[in-house]
Amino acid sequence: MGVPGDRYSTDMEMTNRAATSPSRTGVAGEALGDEGENIRATANRPRRRPREPRRRPRLTPEQRAAYEEAERIADMKFYMLQIYKIIKPVVVCICLSILWVKISMAGSDYRPTQSSYTVYKESPNSTASQNFLGSLANAGIIIGQIVIVTIIIVVLFKRGHIKVLIGFFMVVVAMLLGFMGYILILNLIQVLRIPLDYLTMAFALWNFSVTGLISVFWKGPMWVQQMYLTVMSSLMAFSLTGLAEWTTWMLLALLVVWDLIAVLCPFGPLKILVESSRSQNQEVPALLYTVNAVWFMASPPDAILNRETLNSKESSESENLTLNNDGSPRTNFHGGHSRATGRDGGASISSSRNSGLDASFSAHGGMSRTSSTMELVPGANGETGNRDTIELRERARSGDSGNSPRSRGEGSPLAGRVARSTSGRQGPNRDPRRDSRETDDDEEHRESSDDDDDDDGGGLKLGLGDFVFYSVLVARAAMFDWVTTMCCMVAVLTGMNATIFLLAIYQKALPALPISICFGMLFYFATRFALVPFLAVLARGQVFI
Amino acid sequence: MTLTTFFGCAFTAYGPSLAIFFGSIAPNAQLVILMVSSAFFWLISVLLASAIWYMASDSRNTFPVTIIYTVLLQELFRYFLYLLINRAESGLNMVAMHPKSKFNRSYITQLVNSLGPGVIMCESCKTVSLYFISAITTSILILHHCAWMMISFTGFTNRSWLRIAWVVITHYGASYLTILNSSPTINYGCAYQIIGNVALLIASAIIVFADMRHLHQKLS
Numbered sequence: 001m002g003v004p005g006d007r008y009s010t011d012m013e014m015t016n017r018a019a020t021s022p023s024r025t026g027v028a029g030e031a032l033g034d035e036g037e038n039i040r041a042t043a044n045r046p047r048r049r050p051r052e053p054r055r056r057p058r059l060t061p062e063q064r065a066a067y068e069e070a071e072r073i074a075d076m077k078f079y080m081l082q083i084y085k086i087i088k089p090v091v092v093c094i095c096l097s098i099l100w101v102k103i104s105m106a107g108s109d110y111r112p113t114q115s116s117y118t119v120y121k122e123s124p125n126s127t128a129s130q131n132f133l134g135s136l137a138n139a140g141i142i143i144g145q146i147v148i149v150t151i152i153i154v155v156l157f158k159r160g161h162i163k164v165l166i167g168f169f170m171v172v173v174a175m176l177l178g179f180m181g182y183i184l185i186l187n188l189i190q191v192l193r194i195p196l197d198y199l200t201m202a203f204a205l206w207n208f209s210v211t212g213l214i215s216v217f218w219k220g221p222m223w224v225q226q227m228y229l230t231v232m233s234s235l236m237a238f239s240l241t242g243l244a245e246w247t248t249w250m251l252l253a254l255l256v257v258w259d260l261i262a263v264l265c266p267f268g269p270l271k272i273l274v275e276s277s278r279s280q281n282q283e284v285p286a287l288l289y290t291v292n293a294v295w296f297m298a299s300p301p302d303a304i305l306n307r308e309t310l311n312s313k314e315s316s317e318s319e320n321l322t323l324n325n326d327g328s329p330r331t332n333f334h335g336g337h338s339r340a341t342g343r344d345g346g347a348s349i350s351s352s353r354n355s356g357l358d359a360s361f362s363a364h365g366g367m368s369r370t371s372s373t374m375e376l377v378p379g380a381n382g383e384t385g386n387r388d389t390i391e392l393r394e395r396a397r398s399g400d401s402g403n404s405p406r407s408r409g410e411g412s413p414l415a416g417r418v419a420r421s422t423s424g425r426q427g428p429n430r431d432p433r434r435d436s437r438e439t440d441d442d443e444e445h446r447e448s449s450d451d452d453d454d455d456d457g458g459g460l461k462l463g464l465g466d467f468v469f470y471s472v473l474v475a476r477a478a479m480f481d482w483v484t485t486m487c488c489m490v491a492v493l494t495g496m497n498a499t500i501f502l503l504a505i506y507q508k509a510l511p512a513l514p515i516s517i518c519f520g521m522l523f524y525f526a527t528r529f530a531l532v533p534f535l536a537v538l539a540r541g542q543v544f545i
Numbered sequence: 546m547t548l549t550t551f552f553g554c555a556f557t558a559y560g561p562s563l564a565i566f567f568g569s570i571a572p573n574a575q576l577v578i579l580m581v582s583s584a585f586f587w588l589i590s591v592l593l594a595s596a597i598w599y600m601a602s603d604s605r606n607t608f609p610v611t612i613i614y615t616v617l618l619q620e621l622f623r624y625f626l627y628l629l630i631n632r633a634e635s636g637l638n639m640v641a642m643h644p645k646s647k648f649n650r651s652y653i654t655q656l657v658n659s660l661g662p663g664v665i666m667c668e669s670c671k672t673v674s675l676y677f678i679s680a681i682t683t684s685i686l687i688l689h690h691c692a693w694m695m696i697s698f699t700g701f702t703n704r705s706w707l708r709i710a711w712v713v714i715t716h717y718g719a720s721y722l723t724i725l726n727s728s729p730t731i732n733y734g735c736a737y738q739i740i741g742n743v744a745l746l747i748a749s750a751i752i753v754f755a756d757m758r759h760l761h762q763k764l765s
Contacts, residue, residue, distance in 0.1 A: 084577055487588055494585040497578055526592045534595035537606065 079504040083497055086462055089230050090470060090496065094489055096234035097471035098478040101241055104187045105479060135246035143254045147269075150262065154269040158276050170217055173232065177209035180235040233464050237471030241479065248476050252517050255469055259511040274509045466512040470496075473520045480528060483535060487527040491519035557680040562687045583626055583694070590622035591615070612720045620713050623694070627701045678735045682723060685742045689719055692749035699756045711752065715745050 156165050182205060189196055212228040214220060243251065262270040470492045477488040495516030503510050566580075594615040601610075693712045700708030718741070725738040 080578060087577060087581075487592075490581065490584045490588055493581045497581060523588065523592070526596070530595040530599040531592055534598045537598075538608075538611070 075504060079500055083500050086496070086500070087493065089226060090462075090467060090493070091489075093230045093233045093237070093467050094471050094474045094492070096231065097237040097241075097475040098485060100184060100187070100234065100238040101475045101478045103191050104184075104238075104241075106191045131246045132250075135244065135250040138243070138247040139250035139254050142251055143258055146255075147258065150269045150273075154273045154276075157273060160280070166217060170213060173216060174209055174213055176232055176235055176239075177212045177228075178205060180239050181205055181208060184235065184238060229464060230467070233467035234471055236464075236468045237475055240468070240472045241475045245476070248472065249521065252469060252473060252521060256514045256517050259513040263509055263511040270511075271509065462512055466516075469513060470516060470520075473517060473524070477520075477524050477527075480524075481532055483532055484524055484527045487523045487531070488520045491523040492516045495519040553677075553680075557677065557684060559684070559687075561684050562691075565691070579630070582629075586622045586626040586629075587619065587690075590618040594618050608724055609721070612717070612724075616713070616716045616720055620697075620716065623697055623712075624701065627698055631701075678739070681739060682742065685739070685746055686719065689715075689742070689746055689749065692746065692753050695753045695756070696749060699760075708752070711749075715749060719745055 153165060153168075156168075182201075185201060185205065188194065189201075211220075211224070212232070215224045216228055216232075240248070240251075259270075262268040263274075265271065474485060474488045474492060477484040493516075495518070496512065498515050499510055499512050502515075594611075597614055597618075598611055693716060696708050697712045699705070700712065722738045722741045722745075725735065
């Protein structure tokens with residue numbers, strides 16, 4: 001085990017953080033700042049060890065209080081940025097589903113129909129109670145399916161059958177992209193009167209869905225991945241617009257309840273899923289739209305760091321710091337690359353790339369890394385850190401597609417770690433901060449690790465299911481009127497904002513559906529029954545309020 | 546022809562606000578959030594107004610009465626929004642007490658921004674006749690709302706009743722002017738309405754610019 005704990009002084013952290021904040025917001029010049037940080041970290045290194053003993057007592061209460069305040073503010077700003085980042089894909093997804101609905105409503109024969117498992121068919125002349133009960137049954141069936149599938153996924157994930165899960169998701173995604181894409185294209189062709197033969201369409205569709213599969217599950221540019229995730233959600237929402245009206249609302253209402261149960265109850269499956277994905281350091285593939293993915297576009301190092309801070313938190317930071325000093329800035333780049341290319345098992349993918357990428361992977365760097373791995377594994381005592389490392393390495397090895405698997409496999413996760421702790425804005429800030437906290441009371445530490453665990457550290461994650469059902473709601477509204485559409489959109493977005501602010505306050509995984517869906521439904525019915533006639537009258541008189 | 550009319554009217558109505566949105570709001574996270582929340586509040590006020598309208602079945606077609614409570618509700622909710630934002634900012638304002646942290650400077654400039662380019666209100670008005678007039682009116686009213694937002698927020702913070710009164714009165718004025726659109730007795734009612742609204746808008750804009758300059762001077 002290396003140095004037991006490197007301490008930055010609080011004021012240094014402050015400056016670091018302060019330096020961080022503008023660069024978080026600014027997009028340009030990220031790389032430069034990154035380099036600078038590296039250099040600084042490297043330069044600091046020899047001095048750090050002697051400094052350590054007298055650092056500890058310098059944390060006066062006032063400093064700490066001040067520091068915490070600054071930190072809270074930084075957190076708030078961080079969440080604001082997160083909201084900003086997540087709003088864009090959500091809006092795009094919603095707009096896409098509105099577009100699909102509007103197109104398919106313009107007289108096409110290929111609208112998604114009620115699926116075969118709906119037991120009750122709504123008809124306009126049945127009574128309200130009939131409708132209510134029937135739609136309850138329909139929605140109950142769908143919800144039951146969702147529940148069962150969720151539980152299966154959680155069990156598989158918990159048991160570590162990631163491969164099975166990935167296979168399952170691949171099938172689902174392929175079906176979704178292929179089949180729903182097919183229906184959508186049929187709609188488009190019919191409504192827009194495009195002459196197109198089946199061969200071309202099949203070819204295009206095949207390419208479309210295979211590209212989607214590859215970019216979601218393997219590698220691809222981030223924006224392609226995000227685009228596919230968004231399109232997938234909108235397609236899913238489009239397929240759900242085939243449900244009858246009552247069923248849709250009932251489904252949304254039940255989903256709210258289910259979401260609350262699944263995320264907030266102590267044994268809620270989604271809660272278990274989130275927790276185990278946190279402790280296993282693995283992401284559920286293709287289910288989450290991670291903001292740091294978005295972030296990656298904005299500022300590469302941030303993305304890495306956010307991902308990496310998750311991993312780093314358990315193992316002792318000192319080692320990382322020593323490690324990173326051995327590693328050159330180039331290792332950073334590896335880490336960055338890995339995160340760029342791969343989604344899950346990112347590090348592994350990088351390794352194959354790295355090999356081609358830098359032939360000058362110097363013996364020095366490689367050696368130091370290998371040795372440090374050796375050091376690290378026994379060093380990560382007790383906690384999950386140990387398992388993490390191993391797992392990371394395993395993933396790295398298994399995913400490694402080529403040359404010298406051993407050294408690469410060991411090198412790449414470390415490269416990741418190195419990147420995490422050197423490169424930057426967040427690494428050096430966060431890690432020492434946590435260290436400094438560890439010296440204080442336990443509670444404090446738990447809190448900090450909590451907030452790092454959560455969306456703070458990993459970037460905000462929004463399940464694709466939330467995307468889907470936001471879009472379903474708005475698409476349903478779009479089938480009625482434009483005014484209701486806009487109202488529902490605003491309501492959903494506000495609900496999302498509120499949820500994220502609650503997230504900032506409570507610092508734990510929260511269900512994203514309830515507030516948004518409740519607002520959305522409330523606004524839908526209010527708009528439909530009061531606002532639309534009101535506006536119609538006003539518009540007739542051309543009166544503006 | 547109808548398609549071109551549609552696009553022409555749409556861009557006349559929403560062009561300026563879209564320009565404001567993509568120009569100055571979209572790049573700023575805080576402003577986007579602010580915009581969404583203010584749109585939400587505006588929506589609540591309009592929904593309440595429509596609920597009142599729905600219940601008051603007698604006066605459904607008498608616009609002056611309708612305007613009274615809608616405008617009142619809107620201004621009320623603007624104040625609520627102000628309270629909310631103020632409260633949220635008091636949480637964030639702790640930064641300002643920190644001379645050391647670098648947030649200080651950047652945060653204040655952000656505050657200025659958030660007071661600045663204002664907020665888009667969604668006016669959803671597609672009228673049956675005279676599309677173009679309503680498009681123009683919509684765009685004017687959106688700008689009006691931006692100006693009112695800024696003026697009223699300055700008014701609320703400085704406790705200057707004059708500004709608040711100005712906002713309320715001009716809001717009523719603008720709304721009542723639009724009645725001219727459909728009035729059967731006055732010729733060229735819509736022209737008067739547009740001229741009046743533009744005049745009001747210019748006056749509001751002058752106030753906004755004066756306030757902004759004052760703020761800038763105070764800051765620098």
